[in-house]
Amino acid sequence: MAIDSSIQILHRIRRQYVQAKGLLYALQALAAIAVGVTMLYKWQFEVPVLAATAIAIILAAILYFLMRWSSIRKVDLQQVARHLNRQYPQMEDSTELLLRNLNDLNLLERLQQQRVAATLQELHPEKEKAFSLRSTATYVALGLALVLSAGILYLPAAPLTAVNTPNEIQVVFPNAPATTAADTVTVVEDIDITITPPAYTGKNAYQAESPNIRVEEGAMVSWRIRTNNRAKALQLVLNEDKGTSFSEGDDAYTLSRHFTTPAVYHLNLNGQKSAFYTIEIIPDEAPAIQIKRPKQYTEILFGEPQQVNLQAQLTDDYGIREANMIATVAKGTGEAVKFREEKISLGLNSTRQSYTVNKTLDLQQLGMTYGDELYFYVQAWDNHRGYTRSETYFVQIEDTAIVEANFDMSMGVNPVPEYFRSQRQIIIDTEKLLAEQKSIPRATFEERSNNIGVDQKLLRLRYGKFLGEESESGIGPGGGIPEGAEGHEEHSADDGHDHPEFQNQNDPQALLDPYLHKHDQEGEATIFEPAVKAKLKGALAQMWEAELRLRTHKPKEALPYEYKALRMLKEVQQSQRAYVAKTGFEAPPLKEPELRLSGELNKITPLSERQTIKAETTLPYTRSALDWLERYKRQGKYKPQDAQVLEQAGRELAQQALNRSGNYLHALQDLRQVITEMKGGKKLCQTCLTTVERAWVALLPPAERTPQAQRVQRSKLAQEYRKQLQQ
Incomplete structure (x- = not known):
């Protein structure tokens, strides 16, 4: 319990x-x-x-x-x-x-x-x-x-609800009269600016947050303005040019316009002009292509995979619509060159701002073989009018069967026999045997490997003739049969064979052999120079190693030696080029002292055409306005007609404000005030004139330097000394 x-x-x-x-x-x-x-x-x-x-x-x-x-x-x-x-x-x-x-x-x-x-x-x-x-x-x-x-x-709800409401755009009218409750002056109560980007951007329409807007190239800007009273005239003025009137609706005034260039604008409401505002353009950038691989020039050596890996990065500000690669294959040499152009797609299946291309080009599928060349470039289009093309890249497959020499009618001896190409064929047969190894019986594989080894032996013996070898002796152990291969026999001094080093050592001819100069004998062949002969001996040694492995049914191990032998033979080919100097026609020397400047010049007429190039004066109205401003500073008077000069100078200032991101908007506003005071016959604002003058002076290009007379201030002693010299 x-x-x-x-x-x-x-x-x-x-x-x-x-x-x-x-x-x-x-x-x-x-x-x-x-x-x-x-x-x-x-x-x-x-x-x-x-x-x-x-x-x-x-x-x-x-x-x-x-x-x-x-x-x-x-x-x-x-x-x-x-x-x-x-x-x-x-x-x-x-x-x-x-x-x-x-x-x-x-x-x-x-x-x-x-x-x-x-x-x-x-x-x-x-x-x-x-x-x-x-x-x-x-x-x-x-x-x-x-x-x-x-x-x-x-907590009051008004401030928080205002957080989610759009920002109201305020347009300032500097010269608007003050209003009271009883006034009937027309004022702007509300303004909405809607920006509709072009279709190539893929963006939706959005509301501007201030009168100074920045839009995409080709975008449509729509103004919607509501006033307290009916407006007599409401215009949008671009770059101080003629204004465009708004369309009057039931409750607001609307205006829409496409923009492809920057502009400075203001509103004109019943003669009242607002402050200046800017419209900046975001240009559509062309696609950017960056190719990381391959290099500008790529050479594929004999024995390497005939493939090219293309790695590229394609980017655009709004999206890439299409991209492909143009490949041109050049086949043949001399006048028999043929070109074939192919368009290869890069696999772009959608419109994105960035693509990473990783594509492997199989040159054999393009129909290329040894000695052919490939020229290719990448091109891309965006959703608008942007187009970009990369640089041209070159890919060449090495052709070991062609001797790189310029043979012509004056060429002398050509020591290159046609069977120098046999080593390349042995390599091709070996690679083919390795590719078919899994699909053929073992006995067939060994037989074909041994046959290729026999071909390698015959080729080695042919090249041995250039070194004075008339038999299979002299290279490698055991004569012409590789050590370890079938048919090789070990022997000694007493096995019955003839060994000259043990026979008749008292023979005078045998004693003189080491000291005699013999031609075309083994080890003493003089058809090649010593350096070339050393290379050829090295090639024969590589053939020997390749033959050993082919005869022992190891073709994969023999392949590196075959490649090296082919390369050394190539070097022997290039080192054995012989040239004979050309004999050409030598013209007799000219009798220069007798013929120089002895031609008839009476039929040569001098040029009579003359062209007068007049230097174009930049900013002419701005210079005229500065001249007027200097006169006004001296006299303190002006005429109502002078306002036209200032308006023309204001257009030039507005145009420059576009190129300099609206730096002169304050000066344009002061100029507007000066023109208004001038038309009304009032006293001009001195501060405004100073601001406008600085803006005009900044617009003008720097003046050219001209030589000025220099006044040298001399001392009394120097002046007296000069007078004495003049006497």
Whole structure:
């Protein structure tokens, strides 16, 4: 009975802990939910951003409570027992014995279980609050949430609702008269500027935030203006030119226009002119092509894979519509060259701003072979009129069968025999055998490998004739049969063969052989120079190694030696070119002293055509306005007709303001005020004249330097000395 009651105590402690912990988490979630509900009650869904924030806070609070509640419900009696062991030393770290079956305990554990149960009955931890939870932070958070909710309820909604409303565009009329409640002066109440980008940009229409706008090339700009009264005249004036009238609608005036060049504009409302504003153009950039691989010129050597890896990066500001590669294959030599052009797609399946091209070109599929050349370039188009073409890249396949020499009628001896090409054929046969190795029987493979080795032997013997070798001796161990190959026999001095080094050593001819100069004998051939002969010997040595591996059925190991032998033979070919000097016609020397300047000049008429080039004066109206300004400074008078000169100079100033990102907008505004005062016969603003003068002077190009007379100030002693010299 004591043990059962102890287990019930553990259950009550667990239940108390779960309820207390759940209450704390509920209070924390309630604090966040209170803030979210208050925001929804205050602004409801008038402000979408705040409504979404409030809903997110409420959902996050509910999710937080559910996660915490699921975690505290996993607390079991074992955890409660361990907590009691830490909290009460009287339990002697044995509270877990209460949860074990009596039949599973030994005698000592049973005695300890009864002792722990009695101790637990005496302590009654469920009544003394066996655990403590830190709830201060929770109550503080709940209090702050309530204060914040109350503040939101008493907070005015106007400033926050204005956050999501579009910015109103303000157009300034500097010379507009002051208005009162009784005035009937027409003023602009509201203005909207809508920018519709062209179709090639892929952008949607958007609202401008200020009168100074920056639009894409070809975009349409629409103005929508509402006034308090009906306007007599409302115009859009571009670059101080003739104005364009707005169309009058039911409740507003509208005007739309496409822009491809920058402009400076202002509004003219019933004769009142607004400040100047700019329209900047964002040009459409052409696609950019960056080719990383291959290099500008690529040569594919014999034996290398006949493939070219193309790696390129294509970018554009709005999107690439199409891109391809134009490849031109050149076949043949001399006048028999034929060209074939192919268009290869780069696989662009959609319009994106950036593409990474990684394409492998198989030259054999393009119909290329040894000695052919490939010329290619990459071109791309964007969605507008942009077009870009890369530089031309060259790819050439080396042709080892062609001797790089300019043979003509004056060429002398050609020592290159036609069977120099046999080594290349041996390489081709070896590669073909390796490619077919898996599809042919082993016996056929070994037979073909041995046959190629025989061809290599015959070629080696042919080249050996140029070194004076008339048999298979002299190269490699064992004569003409490679060591280790079939047919090779080891022998010694007493095996019956004839060895001249052991025969008739008293023969005088044998004694003189090392000291005689013999032609076309083994080791003494003089058809080549020593350097060339050394290269040819090296080529024969490589052939020997290749033959050894071919005869032992290892063609893959023989292939590197075959390549090296071919390259060394190529060097021998190039070093054996012979030339004979041409004999040409030598003209007799001219009798220069007798013939020089002795021609008849009476039939030669001098040029009579004359052209007068008049230098064009830049900014003529600006120069005229500066002249007028100088006269006004001296006289202090002006005529109403002078306003026309200032207006023409203002057009030039407005044109320059486009090229310099609106640096002269303030000067244009001051000039407008001066013209208005001049037409009204008022006193001109001196500050405005100073600003306009600085702008005009900055527009003019720098004056050319002209030589000036220098006045030398001499001392009295120098002047007296000069007088004495003149006497």
